[in-house]
Amino acid sequence: MTLRAAVFASGGGTNFQALLDHQAPGGSWEIVLLITDRPEAGAIGRADEANVSTAVVPTKGRALDEVGGEMLGLLEAHAVDVILLAGYLKLVPPSVVAAFPGRILNIHPALLPAFGGKGMYGIYVHRAVLEAGVPESGATVHFVDEEYDEGRILAQRRVPVETGDTPEALAARVLTVEHQLYPAAVDHLCDALAAGRDPGPMK
Numbered sequence: 001m002t003l004r005a006a007v008f009a010s011g012g013g014t015n016f017q018a019l020l021d022h023q024a025p026g027g028s029w030e031i032v033l034l035i036t037d038r039p040e041a042g043a044i045g046r047a048d049e050a051n052v053s054t055a056v057v058p059t060k061g062r063a064l065d066e067v068g069g070e071m072l073g074l075l076e077a078h079a080v081d082v083i084l085l086a087g088y089l090k091l092v093p094p095s096v097v098a099a100f101p102g103r104i105l106n107i108h109p110a111l112l113p114a115f116g117g118k119g120m121y122g123i124y125v126h127r128a129v130l131e132a133g134v135p136e137s138g139a140t141v142h143f144v145d146e147e148y149d150e151g152r153i154l155a156q157r158r159v160p161v162e163t164g165d166t167p168e169a170l171a172a173r174v175l176t177v178e179h180q181l182y183p184a185a186v187d188h189l190c191d192a193l194a195a196g197r198d199p200g201p202m203k
Helices: 014-022 043-049 064-077 094-099 123-132 167-195
Strands: 003-009 029-036 053-056 082-085 104-108 136-143 153-160
Touching: 003 014, 003 167, 014 029, 014 043, 014 167, 029 043, 029 064, 029 167, 043 053, 064 094, 082 167, 104 167, 123 167, 136 167, 153 167
Parallel strands: 003 029, 003 082, 029 053, 082 104
Antiparallel strands: 104 136, 136 153
8 A cells, every 4th residue: 555645845855855765666655746835945846857746835825724725625636645744834724734633744853842843943943952052953753733843753863963063064964864764754654554553653
């Protein structure tokens, strides 16, 4: 059984590319749709190269229920089973969360629950980690609920903070780990869903 995945992305889509590169014919999942809120998102070019359908769903000035309704129409039309957020910077509408319980994942560039929440994305996360003086950071894959970065954690990998780190240097090391961790976590989830069992935390 191959589950059909939609990826939500707002930016360049390097985690999207890591997922594209990892999926395999006959595997437990395949990407069939990219949804973005920005028509200039670099992820669109990656989707075009991979022959993945794309859709732009604007969010600015629109109610969440309106955005959610448009998303649900697209997800239904493409028979999507799971949703993977890859640098999607907007809140997922509650109607979409409700329609995919335990089937929406996000990758976050820190060790949640620390350094998460609204406004904590990209370089802002790594800057906050360094300002806090903590000895390590990392990446977290978690389920998505109605709040930013508060869903159940599926997998984490730690990355040490090094002496003299800049936010950019730390970001680069964490991103390397993200590109390894996220595809493995998607395998873990989809293998469990295909087998009809609960995906416990990934070791």
